[in-house]
Amino acid sequence: MADTPLLRLRGVTKAYPAVLANDAVDMDVMPGEIHAVLGENGAGKSTLMKIIYGSVRPDAGTVEWRGEQVDIQSPLMARELGIGMVFQHFSLFETLTAAENISLAVPGTIADLSDRIRAASAQFGLDVEPDSRVQAMTVGERQRIEILRCILQEPKLIIMDEPTSVLPPKGIAKLFETLRRLASEGIGIIFISHKLDEIKALCDTATVMRGGRVVGVVDAKVENARSLTRLMIGREIAAPTHSDERGDGHAVLEVSGLNYTPQNPFAPALKDISLTLRSGQITGIAGVSGNGQDALTRALAGEIVHGSQDAGAIMLDGKALGALGPDQRRVQGLHFVPEERLGRGAVPIHTLSENAGLTTHHAGLVNWGMVKLGKRRALAQGTIDSMDVRCGGPDATAQSLSGGNLQKFIVGRELALRPKVLIASQPTWGVDVGAAAAIRQKLIDLRNEGAAILIVSEEIEEIFEICDNIQVMFRGQLSPSAQVQTTSIDDVGLAMAGDFAALAGREAVHG
């Protein structure tokens, strides 16, 4: 009497002008099943999810919902059927509060919803203040609203597009608990993630996609991370290699007594930040987003300049940087890779060639105020080659690239000028495994050349994989520095909740 699948896809095909995003995809999701969809960026996962959610119409193939063939024409219809989705890219109105945003999709008064939001927040460990405005929120907080909005609609099938990437370890465990309980009540869950250990821990079945096709449907409990990776990218990836050859450990960037109160009342103020970045070392800053990381990276990069920072000093090789803007700091050798790629790290409708110049014009690309177009193009081509960016060449627009490829391009652009100090915010957030490995290896290569690197990341595993030192940010304060080798993930988890003493005693020793 085998159950009718909740959702059955047969031969789903979707072609875009340049690519075949989905090629005859078959997939079954049973009630109560947690079903992983795995694949690199550009493998067609997002398109497939959009088809299920009704925001994209397939060109061919059938969709069956609880045994009946349906034509899901819109997200509204999908929600009416009982399909909910938590998007990787958020769809929230900046000027509305969390509760107001949720009220656009969930019936009920704001006051009533606020109570439900608080209840669900506590239940799932999704920290959201219903009355805060979205514009004041970080990426992590915005995602938590998206998850809540979906859960409050009580769907029968939930699509989760990389929901864990912005949650602290405790939050992930809590979310998994929630998802398992939802599944035990017969709700199907489609779970998209790049983190193979999560898929192994949570999911029953995994559909693996590559190049728009399904390359395997496997039992997630049986496979290991290595076999899944091989299936997903069609080859093995090497773990990043550290080299003993590296810089001399002298302090390159020294920050002391940095205070900053953002204009935004919901963002935490930076309190007495002191930080030292050393040659040949990667320092990782862990912490749940929204604890002041954004202001810290802006202050270091120069987006918030002198006058708005009080008393603090930022010294690069003994030279004060405090009064310099981002462009002048780059001339001094301090480069920054921001968290947002489209719209901040790159101009969406500009070509890669034009985007190559965004942060590099001072390096001999301008003559008498005129841009040397050939040289800029060559820089773009060089970045594309050295980072293996998959794109249509230097004339492709930034928005035509997948997230991972664009991030490779941006990181490559900042590395091209061989910075003395590199600050990278969430360098591999939402980037597929292959691209993330390539980016991490490039960062380690730069460290081995003697650069001082700061990485702000919410992925503790990433920090443990590539960093030498770790510091934790909590409510605008920075913990003391600890050596990664002598620190455990649990200590970091405690520090992320404000217990900096957990890291004490493991402080980095600098001879």
Added chain:
Amino acid sequence: MARLVIEARPERSIWAPVQVSLLAVLLTCLGGSVLFMIYGVPPLKGLDAIFIDPLLTRYGIGEILLKMAPLLLIAQGLAIGFRAQIWNIGAEGQLIVGAIAATALAIQFNGTTSPLLLPAMVVAGMFGGMVWAGIAAFLRAQFNANEILVTFMLTSVALQLLYYLIAGPMRDPSGFNFPQSIRFDSAAKFPILIEGTRANASLYIGLAASAVAVVFVQRSLVSYKMSVGGISPAAATYAGYSSKKAIWLALLISGGAAGMAGVGEVAGPLGMLQRNISPGYGYAGIIVAVLGGLHPVGIIFAAALMALVYVGGDFALLSVGVPNAVTGIFQGMLLTFYLACSFLLTSRIRWIKPDALIREASPD
């Protein structure tokens, strides 16, 4: 089942703006035909009067070139700001102040034959326009006052200033109290370009401005920085580009260009300062800039078209007897249809047949 789909363009197309502009012109002709039918004029005859007749006579060509000069100058200046999302819609006021500044010199040096007077007037006009636009730049950069409102309202102030000056300090003392300045000497006027027409050498300023704009837009770092600021403010902040600098540059360049256009009027066909120095060139310049796709080359064609509509409106008044408001209606339709079609700049429409799709989907 075959269907029409609207999809994003995978790469930037240089022909998309051309297609959109031509489509807007086509739709304007259709809309114009309806208008002519309402007036009982055969549509083809009406369109012929507007778009073809002016091109058939030396006088018509001269008038088109005459009107093209200020439109070209104003639109090239405005487009630089528009690309940076800085909206100067007060070019009309800057044109007036530029005309006043040039007239001050013409009155002061009345009687001179120096060849330096005219260039000095052009420079004075440019500075006049820059000062007027600079007020808006200062208020926007320092107090974040909306430059759309400020430039627009300053146009009204400029008009009142003009009325005051020609009724008082700048009035021709022997002009029977008419509100106008003295007639300019020939040293204070642009030479005529084509014998027997009113087209004058101020067109060279517009063409020179276009040439400068081509290089500026395609090559200069300043223009690149301004466009980044216009498209992605967060990227400009990240890169360290100053938004205040972009505001000042955009408004000073467009104000200066409009001011020079004002000189072209008082030192050209008018030969004096009077109440009506512009038939709305400052506003039509906005349409020209947009219709030209904010591209210096596109703007040259758009300016020619808009000048043709101005002259054609007069021709249509005479030959088929429609009111000369038809000029304004055609301008409005051009802009409206352009904006309505402008989604095609970043998207395209494709007709998909199912069998074609399957072939496309599986090449093997």
